[in-house]
Amino acid sequence: MIQTTPQLLTVDDFIMQYGERDRYELIDGELIDMEPTGLHEQVIAFLGRKLNVEIDRLNLPYIIPHRCLIRTSNDTAFRPDLIVLDQTQLIHEPFWQNQPVITSNTAIKLIAEVVSTNWQNDYARKVEDYAILGIPEYWIVDYLGIGGREYIGKAKPPTLTKCQLVDDIYKKRLFRLNDVLESFTFPELQLQAGAIFAAGQL
Numbered sequence: 795m796i797q798t799t800p801q802l803l804t805v806d807d808f809i810m811q812y813g814e815r816d817r818y819e820l821i822d823g824e825l826i827d828m829e830p831t832g833l834h835e836q837v838i839a840f841l842g843r844k845l846n847v848e849i850d851r852l853n854l855p856y857i858i859p860h861r862c863l864i865r866t867s868n869d870t871a872f873r874p875d876l877i878v879l880d881q882t883q884l885i886h887e888p889f890w891q892n893q894p895v896i897t898s899n900t901a902i903k904l905i906a907e908v909v910s911t912n913w914q915n916d917y918a919r920k921v922e923d924y925a926i927l928g929i930p931e932y933w934i935v936d937y938l939g940i941g942g943r944e945y946i947g948k949a950k951p952p953t954l955t956k957c958q959l960v961d962d963i964y965k966k967r968l969f970r971l972n973d974v975l976e977s978f979t980f981p982e983l984q985l986q987a988g989a990i991f992a993a994g995q996l
Contacts, residue, residue, distance in 0.1 A: 803869070805820060805863075805865050805868055805869065805870070808825070809863070812825065813893070821872075826912065828873065828912065833937075834908050834910055836994055837935060837993045838875045838876055841906055841908075841935070846858060848982070857879050857881050859877065862895075863893075863894065863895045866927055872920060876906040877902065877906075878902070883900045883901035884901050899927050899928035902927075902930075903930065903931070904929075904930070904933070904977070904980075905929055905931070905933070907920060907932075907935065908937065909940060913940055913941045914942075916936075916941075917955075920932070921964055930959050935954050936952060937990065937991040937994040939952045947968075952971065954969040955968055956969065971991065972986060972988055
């Protein structure tokens, strides 16, 4: 029996074939099904609502696009669950006028990934790639506590991991149920981690 290896895609191929299908991203040429659930989407919607209120309150030139790809190489394009962009800097993005594709850290203020069954990508691969790209702040929202024990502890409680870029390396801080989130991008934000986790319940 002859085994065939799956055909690897370039980012251009991926955008052409899957650009409008929100459940996929591309890692090292391989199509990755992000396997979103309704509860996962509830958490994203809650976070987006809270951050948009803060953006409006402070009259910041930021936007949270409905869909966006981050192109980190010719064979990798991440589709973040939530991304905050500085609209004044989008002029520097060569694809933005025609496609919602970001290629550098210039406009990115914050990325949040809500953990699902592909949690290894959120805790490992994206931490590395987002740091290399120079993303100043990255949140890993593990509302179910399904990440590895080395990341969130042996008891595996719901955890929000804030990664803040310091000297090209992410400094991590864990927020649990009653902790008030501290954000570099939104320093006046008053939001308990537990409220974010609760958004993932019916």
